[in-house]
Amino acid sequence: MNFDEEVYEKLLANHELLCNIIRQNTSEPQxxxxxxxxxxxxxxxxxxxxxxxxxxxxxxxxxxxxxxxxKFRDFILYDKLIGKNVVALGGGFSSGKSSFLNALMGKRVLPADIDPSTSVPTYIVNGDKHEVLGINVFDTKVTMQPRDIRKIAHGFGEVENDDDEKVTDAVTLGHVLENIFFSTPLHQYQQIAFLDTPGYSKPDSEKYSAKTDEQIARGQLNSSNYILWFIQADAGTITEEDIKFIKTLREDIPKLIIVNKADKKNLADLQAIIHKIKSDLDLKGIRYVDVFAFTSKLEQIDDVNLNAYIRADRENIHKQLLNWNQQVYExxxxxxxxxxxxxxxxxxxxxxxxxxxxxxxxxxxxxxxxxxxxxxxxxxxxxxxxxxxxxxxxxxxxxxxxxxxxxxxxxxxxxxxxxxxxxxxxxxxxxxxxxDKVQDPLQLIESYKKKHGLRTDPNTVRMLQDLFADIEPQIQKYAGGSAYQQILQNIIRETCSIAPKDIHINDVFKTSDIYAELIQNA
Structure with a gap:
């Protein structure tokens, strides 16, 4: 079969990219x-x-x-990560993580809406110029071009001749790469390294692959300094699967919740969704920084009020990222x-x-x-x-x-x-x-009770559960400190019909069994 020069050049470029990605370098240590x-x-x-x-x-x-x-190994392979706070993007597959990063950088450099098996964990850091380094399954460093990232995920190699006949089929190579490191001046947060994860899925999900295994996804997120968790506005609220997954993540890692694709909802529905998400997270005892709306299609929103609302939330996201960017790396x-x-x-x-x-x-x-x-x-x-x-x-x-x-x-x-x-x-x-940065008070109390042979009176447990059954959780709203203590005192006194002069809150907390149950029910 004869090819014209243009087709030949495309085939040659595809061949060179393929050879580069799958090569195994044994001549020098990586x-x-x-x-x-x-x-x-x-x-x-x-x-x-x-x-x-x-x-x-x-x-x-x-x-x-x-x-x-x-992650430790990644820092050694790519020393530009050293000293950077890693902000990992988590959420279900196709929740808009890559499109979010593309919007932040103002250019579509990462592939979106791809097959889970072809997605590759990608670190993005600030740099003077565009540089892409991949690590393949042979632990070989592979130098690439930014355009190659999309080729690897979406597939490359499909070439047609002048008669529109397919000469070669497309090939995806995401499974050949372990990680991609992308340095670009488009990344405006110099002390942050974004980690775009493939997302998580369960083995019985049709979107499951080895790279989206929930255990692996959890490990990637747990090794980060901060987490951006993405929820699609279409879902209406955070799913039970997401809640279960988030509860397995390290509690001491700050988590900012982002409701993506917010342009698909009207303002009233979007505000209701955000309120519902906050309520669900509070009820489940999940600590989070805040919940903000986002869309990469802001300019396409005609509703002035909706546009302003999402624009304000986008600015809030930017402020939070600036705050994390200013944190001294630990x-x-x-x-x-x-x-x-x-x-x-x-x-x-x-x-x-x-x-x-x-x-x-x-x-x-x-x-x-x-x-x-x-x-x-x-x-x-x-x-x-x-x-x-x-x-x-x-x-x-x-x-x-x-x-x-x-x-x-x-x-x-x-x-x-x-x-x-x-x-x-x-x-x-x-x-x-x-x-640990944050210790669970219940674990400390349980440890104390076990050490001293203390047991919780089940009658006390039932009494407190009945008394506080209708109390709205306040821990997320007032996160510790004297202000929260005062609020908790008032709730206890009002619910138990106790006059302030009759009892001091410290007298209640001296009884470790009651204190444990108060924390649990609050």
Missing amino acids: MKVDLSRIGKMIHKKIPDTLKKNAPEDFYELYTDFKSEYE SNFARNFKVLFARCKAFYEDKIEEESRQLNRLNTSITRLMAEDIDADILEPLQLMVHEAQKNVNELKAIYQTLKELQNEFFTEIKFIADQVGIAMPEPSEIDLLQ
Whole structure:
């Protein structure tokens, strides 16, 4: 078959792009540092150590841990990310994340409305010129042009001749790339790196792919500093699936909710949708920064009032991004890596305590029976149980000790690597001193109750549930501090018909059981 020069040039360009994307570079190292040891720990030592006995949520913990490592690795592969606050874009597939970024940059540079399997997690940072770097499945750095990003996602290679006959079919190559890093002067927030994620979906969804697996999506979002969560205005409110997903994200990560494609609703409906979303989030106890409307088609809205409303919200989004852009970057790698170790150590401490109590009860029973001169045949099954319980305790203690050693080994190695590339990381000896930014008060109270052997009176629980059943949640509206405390005092006094002079709120909070239930019901 003969091709004219134009068709030939197109075929040649497609061939060169294909070769570039799938090449495997073995001639030079792609990393500035050796990650083989840390990789072995993550992919073999940690799961091998914990595979026999592990917390029920170990899979989620381990997925988040690996995602954090992938982000750490991304910072090494693309050092322009170092020192940047990562703002991750999350939401269901086709919720408008890419079109939002295109609108921010004033140019359509990212592909939108694509197949989930072809989408690629894309970092976008500020730079003096347009530069695109991809990392393929062979860990090879691939230099590309901005136009190649859309080609990879939507497909390229479809060429027709002068007779409009298809010479080649289109090919999508998103599955060949692990990440894309895009540096552009169109990005106006110099201290922010946007992370455009593929979105999330469940295995039973028709839009599911390996790249949109909800565990992977959650890991990507949990490793960010801030989250923009997108909801389509057409949905009417936030879906139950979105709420369940958001509740699995780290609570300490600020989340700004964006109602996208707002031009498809009239002003009254849009305001009602935003009010409903806030109410649903408040009711479910989800902390969020705010809820704003957005559309990339603002100039097409004829309704003056609707246009002004969305324009004001777009300005509010810009102000929030400016605020995040001004925040001093604080590396959270160590804190996020620590979550897995801390959770597993707490699990083993509880298991050891539980098995030790069982062992003590058995030994006490045997001692009492022996004092009563019970026949040895009767004691033998109990002695076997003691032997088994002691064996379990010894195994758990051995795993616990191995886990502590593995934590020290991991953070020693990660600290060594971080120092070489300029990523802040505390000393291994300081890891146990790291505290989470936000601690759940209920967890602290439950821990206190468990430590001191306290139990909640179920009658108190039912009484408080009945008393506060119709109380509108106020935590999101008044987030802590003296103002919220005063509001809570007034609610308690009014609901319980207590005069201010009769009781002080601190007297109520001195009873930890009541305090726990107040927090839970508030």
